[in-house]
Amino acid sequence: MSGPAAAALTKRLAAAGFLCLGGFDAPDEASLPSLSGGARARSLLLIGSTGPSVWPKLSSSPEASDGTADPLDRYTRRVLTEIAASEGFEAAFPFDGPPYHPFQQWARRCGGFSQSPMGVLAHRDYGPWAGFRAAFLSKTPLAIQQDTRSAGPCETCADKPCITACPAGALTLETGYDVPRCRDHLATSRSLDCWSGCLARRACPCGREHHQGPDNARFHMESFIGL
Ligand code: B12
Numbered sequence: 001m002s003g004p005a006a007a008a009l010t011k012r013l014a015a016a017g018f019l020c021l022g023g024f025d026a027p028d029e030a031s032l033p034s035l036s037g038g039a040r041a042r043s044l045l046l047i048g049s050t051g052p053s054v055w056p057k058l059s060s061s062p063e064a065s066d067g068t069a070d071p072l073d074r075y076t077r078r079v080l081t082e083i084a085a086s087e088g089f090e091a092a093f094p095f096d097g098p099p100y101h102p103f104q105q106w107a108r109r110c111g112g113f114s115q116s117p118m119g120v121l122a123h124r125d126y127g128p129w130a131g132f133r134a135a136f137l138s139k140t141p142l143a144i145q146q147d148t149r150s151a152g153p154c155e156t157c158a159d160k161p162c163i164t165a166c167p168a169g170a171l172t173l174e175t176g177y178d179v180p181r182c183r184d185h186l187a188t189s190r191s192l193d194c195w196s197g198c199l200a201r202r203a204c205p206c207g208r209e210h211h212q213g214p215d216n217a218r219f220h221m222e223s224f225i226g227l
C-alpha cells in the first residue's frame, strides 16, 4: 500500500491517536486469520499507538467517562473497526482472546522490532513504547515492501540498562521477565515509582519521547495488576 491511499489512512489513524507500524504480505500461507467470508487474509497492516499518541484522544472519548471497564480497548474497537471497514479491511484485536492473536510474532514479521529482556518488543524509533492496537487484514495482497531498515535496538545495546533499573530484580538476561515478582513488588505500595511507569522501560535510551505519561502509565499498571 502506497501513495494517496496510504497517506489518507495515515491521516485518519493519526487523528484518532494511532499509527501504522508496518505490514507484510502472506500470499501462500495459512498464517493469517480467516476473514468473515471464510477466505484467508493475504496482507496485514499492524496498527499501534505510542504513549503520547492515543492518551489525549482516549481521555476526551465517551469511553473514558462512561464508568465501564476497559475504556482503551472499547475506544480502540469502535474507532479502528470503523476505519478498517471504510478502507476495505477487517480488523483483528490483540485483546480478543484467549486464544490471543500472535501480535508479537506479527510485529517481528513487519520488521523494525527486537526482543527486549522485558517481554515487550522494542522498536528502532519508538523503543519499548509501541503498543499494538489492531491488525488490519486484507483479502487481496497489498504488495507491501519488506522493511529492510535496521531491526530494533536490543541486539546492539551492550549495557542493557532496562535490566539493572528494575528495583525488584524481576528481569534477568537468563530467565527474562519474572511476572509474579514484578506483581508482588507493585502490590507492596501504590506510591512506588513503578506505578508512574515501569522503571525498566523508562531506562531504555531508545524512543524516550514516546514514553507514557504518569496517568497513562498508572492506567496500564492497574490493568496489568487486575489481570
Ligand atoms: C497475556 C498477555 C500478557 C500477560 C502474560 C504474557 C504471557 N506470558 O504470554 C501479562 C499479564 C503478564 C502481560 C503483561 C504485560 N504486557 Co502483555 N499481553 C498479553 C497478550 C494479551 C496476549 C499474549 C499471548 O498469549 N499471545 C498469543 C501468542 C500465540 O502470541 P505471540 O505473539 O507468540 O506471544 C508472545 C508473547 O506472549 C510473548 N511473551 C511471553 N511472555 C511475555 C511477557 C510479557 C510481559 C510480554 C509483554 C510478552 C510476553 O512471547 C510470545 C511468543 O513470541 C498480548 C496481546 C497479544 N494478542 O499478543 C499482550 C502484549 C504482549 N502485552 C504487552 C504489554 C505492553 C504488556 C505490559 C508491559 C504492560 C501493559 N499491559 O501495558 C505488561 C508487563 C507489566 C509491566 N510491569 O510493565 C504488549 C507488548 C507490546 C510490545 N511492544 O511488544 C502486547 C502485545 C499488548 C498490546 N496491546 O500491545 N501481558
Ligand code: SF4
Pocket: 115, 116, 117, 122, 128, 153, 154, 155, 157, 160, 161, 162, 163, 203, 204, 205, 206
Ligand atoms: S535498554 Fe537496551 S536491551 Fe533494554 S529494551 Fe532498551 S534497547 Fe533493548
Ligand code: SF4
Pocket: 165, 166, 167, 168, 169, 170, 171, 181, 182, 183, 185, 186, 194, 197, 198, 199, 200, 201
Ligand atoms: S514495573 Fe517495576 S518491578 Fe515490574 S518489571 Fe518494571 S521496573 Fe521491574
